Amino acid sequence: MKIQGKMFIWLSVFLLAMAVVYGVWSKEPAGTTALFLAFGLSIMVGFYLGFTAKRVDTGAQDNKEADVADDAGELGFFSPHSWQPLALGFGGAIAFLSVAIGWWLIYFAAPIILVGLWGWVFEYYRGENRTQ
Incomplete structure (x- = not known):
């Protein structure tokens, strides 16, 4: 540092x-x-x-004598099979399209974004991935 x-x-x-x-x-x-x-x-x-x-x-x-691997560590957990970012991307695309076409299109984008966000946040609290 x-x-x-x-x-x-x-x-x-x-x-x-x-x-x-x-x-x-x-x-x-x-x-x-x-x-x-x-x-x-x-x-x-x-x-x-x-x-x-x-x-x-x-x-x-x-440390001037350090190697790149000396500072390596865990980067975090990344979900390998989540479909929720696709829903968020689709909803976001419709939301940004509403700027060009008309603001009424946001009524269709908001539920898709909310469902995708809800699913992404809570995907490990239900179904086959649920921890006890």
């Missing part, structure tokens, strides 16, 4: 310099404000990563 913290701090220095140069040169308030906000965000993330790096164990990314 130390490396990432330093990278964000250096990025914030660069963004501050670019915000000043852009503001003086262009006199355009929206872009200058966006660059100053990006500077603020970058300094917050850099400070957080540097602050956290002092309190956690050294990770593989901080």
Whole structure:
């Protein structure tokens, strides 16, 4: 985490310099404000990563002799047979199509989205996958 913290701090220095140069040169308030906000965000993330790096164990990314496999771990659980994303995608497509065709189409998309979302959230609490 130390490396990432330093990278964000250096990025914030660069963004501050670019915000000043852009503001003086262009006199355009929206872009200058966006660059100053990006500077603020970058300094917050850099400070957080540097602050956290002092309190956690050294990770593989901080060790120059580390291998890529040293930082490997479990990525999470991904459902291998879920049909619910298909329903959500179909409902989402109809919902976005309603912007072009007419808002009345959202009445057909909303139930499909809700059923797909409900099924995805609760798919492991019913049927063959139910745990006791």
